[in-house]
Amino acid sequence: MHFQLDPDTVAYRDEVRRHLAQAMTPEFEERIYRTGVSHDDDFAKGLVDEGYFAPRWPVEFGGQNRGAWDEQVLREELMRTDAPMYLSETTRMVASIIRAVGTPTMKDRILGGAMKGDITIALGFTEPECGSDVAAATTRAVRDGDFWIINGSKMFTTNGHIADYVFLLARTSPDKPKHKGLTMFLVPLDSDGFEAQGVWTLSGERTNITFYSDVRISDEWRIGDVDAGWHVLGMSLQDEHASGWGPHITRLLHHVEQWAATTPAEDGSPQLTKTDVRRRIARVAMEDEVSRLLLRRCIWMTETGQTPFAEGPMSKVFSTEALVRASQDIAEMVGPDGVRSYFEPTAPEGGRFEHLMRFSLGTTIYAGTSEVQRSIIAQRGLGLPR
Ligand SMILES: Cc1cc2nc3c(=O)[nH]c(=O)nc-3n(C[C@H](O)[C@H](O)[C@H](O)COP(=O)(O)OP(=O)(O)OC[C@H]3O[C@@H](n4cnc5c(N)ncnc54)[C@H](O)[C@@H]3O)c2cc1C
Known part of the structure; x- marks a missing residue:
């Protein structure tokens, strides 16, 4: 087992870095921050043009046949630069499911457009009354001949106000x-009866509460068999649970190193020379390294034919909780200026310390809360009873 990148992957990562350095201008970052929307059409199309949308996909589907490590460094760089990528990620995730279990008609309608950046897909799993226990969903789809009539509401449908479709449970x-009475659909969001209302989180991210009032869609928009939704949904949850958020710690580390090198302490010497500052920065560096290794272990396992059932959640819990710890520790060290x-x-550092502290809290919630991830580790990793 080794987690060092080979020279080709390093070259690919450098290419990605060059692209992002050009695309992520300060003006662009500020616009994204002000809207709180984790998507920008031009930026997303730029990723598509460079082949960064789904580099691992086969060439015949518009991918580049690249390996898991190339895809991994791409994701690391996007996260490290805080690029607005969430809608591209959810689109790719659902497109992968459609590729696996979609009908030929669904594949024809969606895959080409998604690969070109012309079609976007949000996730509609969570409801006002159930998130972790997502199988308790009550949004109803009732059959009406070749159609389905959908009624209900979903919470936290991030990008539901701008996406073309929602992947609906x-x-x-x-x-x-x-678990046996659920079905997945791809609902066109220009359907009559659909409404999205904005909800802003602690970190300023825009998400939505969405309402479905007699939304009528053709059976052609069903993904997988009727009542087989839990199986189809599992494909996307596995993808989400196997995530890690370490590159945001790398981002924090970069900013705090820069701050310490350029900010004078009370005696006029750089903060970097102070023991407490060095101690805290070293701690962030260690957690950054562990987060990276836990995430890369998941990639290595996938590459060698294993499924990181427990290792994915370990990577998610550790990296998100480390981000919370580190951002709070650094804000405390920087002092009152750190919360500007x-x-x-x-x-x-342009207010990144304060923002990272707020942003970090949500990372322990979405894609499965820390408590839920710990249960998965206990049951699937340690074999403990439910
Ligand atoms: C910014 C943001 C964006 C999001 N984007 C999306 C999206 O695009 N699409 C989507 O469908 N969802 C999205 N979510 C929803 C997210 O997946 C849920 O918030 C998450 O699954 C938790 O569900 P909940 O909020 O209903 O909390 P609950 O499930 O009600 O949990 C409340 C608390 O109870 C704990 N808890 C719950 N069950 C257990 C258990 N069995 N054992 C121990 N503790 C438990 C939880 O850990 C948590 O601390 C988003 C959330 C946020 C914050």
């Missing part, structure tokens, strides 16, 4: 056990 058989916000010209 709906209850089709309320009389069956909860993004728009204040005098904020150190």
Whole structure:
């Protein structure tokens, strides 16, 4: 087992870095920050043009046949630069599921457009009354000949106000056990009866509560068999749970190193010379390294034919909780200036310390909360009972 990148992957990573350095201008970053929307059409199309949308996909589907490590460094760089990539990620995730289980008609309609950046897809799993226990979904889809009538509401449908479709979890058989009465649909968001209302999180991210009032869609928009939704959904949850957030720690480390090298302490010498500063920065560096290795272990396992059932959640829990720890520790060290916000010209490192502290909290919630991830580790990794 080795986690060093080979020279080709390093060259690919450098290419990605060059592209992002050009695309992520300060003006662009500020616009993204002000809207709170984790997507920008031109930026996403730029990724598509460079072949960065789904580099691992086969060439015949518009990919580049690249390996898992190339895809991994791409994801690391996008996260490290805080690029607005969430809608591209959810689109790619759902496109992969359609590629695996979609009908030929669905593949024809969606895959080409998604690969060109012309079609985007948001995720509609969570409801106002259920998130972790997502199988308790109550949004109903009732069959009406060749159509389905959908009624209900979903919480946290991030990008639901701008996406073309939502990958929707709906209850089709309320009389069956909860995991066995669910079906997945791809709902066109220009359908009558759909509405998205903005919700802003602590970190300023825009997400949505979405309403479905007699939304009528053709059966052609069903993904997988009727009542087989839990299986189809599992394909995307596995993808989400195997994530790691370490590159945001790398970002924090970069900013704090820069701050320490350029900011004088009370005696006039750089902060970098102070023991407490060095101690805290070293701690962030260690957690950054462990987060990276835990994530790369998942890639290595996937590459060698293993499924990181417990290792994915380990990577997610560790990296997100380390990000919370590290961002709070650094804000405390920087002092009152550290909580100056993004728009204040005098904020150190452009206000990244304050923003990272707020941003970090959400990372322990979405894609499965820390508590839920710990249960998965206990059951699937350690074989403990439910
Ligand atoms: C910014 C943001 C973006 C999001 N984007 C999307 C999106 O695009 N699409 C989408 O569908 N969802 C999205 N989500 C929803 C996210 O997946 C849920 O918030 C998450 O799954 C938790 O569900 P919940 O909020 O209903 O909390 P709950 O499930 O109600 O949990 C509340 C608390 O109870 C704990 N808890 C719950 N069950 C257990 C258990 N069995 N054992 C121990 N503790 C437990 C949780 O850990 C948590 O601390 C997003 C969330 C956020 C914050």
